[in-house]
Amino acid sequence: MESNLMPERLSAKKKGTFAFKTIADRLPTILTKVIDTTYQYRLKAAELYGEEGANDCKALAGHLSKLRNCLQTDKPLEEIGDGRDDEEMWNKVLREETETRDGVPPSAFTASWLYVECYMYRSINEGIRKSQHLRDFDPFRNQKEQALETSRDALITLSLHLQETLKKGAANFESFSEVIQISLWGNKCDLSISAGVENSQKISPVEPLQRLRPYILVNHVEQVWKLLQSHSNKPLRLDIILDNAGFELFTDLCLADFMMSTSLVTSVHLHYKAMPWFVSDVTASDFHWTLQQLSDSEDKLLSSFGNKWRDYLKNGRWIVHDHPFWTTCHDFSEMKSVSPDLYKELTHSDLIFLKGDLNYRKLVGDREWSHTEPYERALGGFNPAPHCALRTLKADVVVGLQEGVDAKIEARNPEWMVSGEYAVIQFSAK
Template sequence: MMAADQTVHGVPPSLSAKVVGSFAYLTVRDRLPTILTKVIDTIHRNKNKFFEEYGEEGIQAEKQTIGLLSKMRNELQTDKPVIPLTDSLQDAECWNQYLQKHQKLHGDQESVSWFKSPWLYVECYMYRRIHEALWLNPPISDYDVFNEGKTQSFFESQQAVMTICTHLEGVNSNIENLSKNQLFEHFNKLLQVSLWGNKCDLSISAGQDNSQKTSPIDSLVSLQPLILVNDSNTIWSTLISAQTHARSEKTTVRVDIVLDNAGFELVTDLVLADFLVSSGLAHEVHFHGKSIPWFVSDVTAHDFQWTIQQTMAANHKCMSKIGYQWKSHLKDGVWSYHDHPFWTAP
């Protein structure tokens, strides 16, 4: 824990919007208000839906939620101090304690504001406040304001999803006959596809369409020079030695995947996880998602289940077959999904 303008043990100061022209500044000045405005518009556009489902109560909840979000947007744009959460959710105290620590470090409340505080903290805080605004207004408390964008992103990447599912089906059908080198080649390819799935992040594009339009396999060679750090050889040798150890000790190899974005990126994670269990490199895969809607396109439990359902229901032989395979991985406990407040903490 450190103040934004001091350096401790060689750790550089946190990035904040104090530096005009920096990524942090452009994020707080432009990107966050754009995301908030889209959230307000989405809630307003769904006014009729809320009325159909909940009657007058739904309309009231919509108005009050928009009121709270508009107030936050104003606080953000005028660099007001960050304020405590007022809901009774289990993580509220943790968020408020974190804010108090920051205030103590700076000696006053005014300096913990939208532009002066660490950018990553205020961006996380914005998503938590969006959740608070909805939570305080039943019956629309469970409404995911980012669901439309995530759904659209999945459907707009259909061609790429079909390509990757067809590729996986081809690999799986011949997996028994692959040499160790061939297995490594496929592992490397699918690991890179999973890496580049991150290009479909909707928070970076402030919700603009960012779906995967081209073949994820064909673009790997041209993207290779853009990988900054590559530890895939280490991962491979770790998996191989874990596999050897598991055979002799009769234990299982478990791989954990911390999920990021829904849509195409989630499909690439599922494809990689499928390959890991089909090839015997892992016996079980644990996925970790977010417990609340987060950073526009992050995976929630609903997104995870929905994506598998959509893959099963696809009008495409390989895609549908792979979807059913994923469903049975979950049913058999080979795959499991978890969320924990840790991933959405301050």
């Protein structure tokens, strides 16, 4: 049950909201692209697995078409049924929602936006898991790989910049702030917000930083720096909750390398998704493919960073995780009860960076908060360790702004909350 003291969750009930646009337009567009990708893959599946492979593709396309129709016509959402470990969790939430509505199951336009959007990606995976031969099929893989390949010039520029920064030795506040901002703005490269349309990084990620600073509406980078300096005499663990593959992942790996190479931290834990998620989110396959591509690059510097980062994994200085909680519909205030093992794991961290829009929505519960609501209150008790959200605004929720800031921006740009033009660096100490 929702607390009367908490704002309502964002949903598509209200026309004109970004949630409504997402459910009505963006999600069906994404599903149409996945259906097309599945049909195109059937020839490859037939080569690999014979007629059974082609039939798997036909069945998956049928499942996806039914899902698209369910969303577009506002039919009741159906329970998940593929036998995965998280199946009961999804269905329990659906049943509880039905009970609160006097037995009427929620639909795409009546359920919370966060639930519906997560449900769609989980249902895509349901269709994949029910197949005989497509269980490793990622319908977004080609888009994610192209996003990295078309960002090659920006990768080279950033790798040169990181090399020069590391040559200077110990970190200072200016270099730390710069690498944080590069990782922050890397979050603009999001294929789910563009409904799968190519959205790679083609310009230098370094040159625009000074121009972009006024667009960071909350900037707590100095508080993060002070935290690190206050613990500089002990081993520190950094956790990064990753968001998008492609160029953004590269900026996050540069951030991790900077933190490690300048001895700001002694270990880095990287968290990616356990299944294809929100079009461009990083999976294990994406992560290791990226490192392999860098290692095999004809550019010697990219290759050296790729090999260095793979060595970090081999010697345990970087550790990767794919906990299933990251691909649930639950916001982070529910982590302690839903996935206590993950919450306990994060208590061992000294600092957590949470990348991107979806992580931010889950941090603040995806609710209709006042823009001036204190960030700590919106977290709903989530505090396993000090954390910092690095997020460009691509959904109509944000908290922690100074009075009047939103009105000034909206007068210039009515789409300011969803355009990716503005950003926040928001810190919360434990």
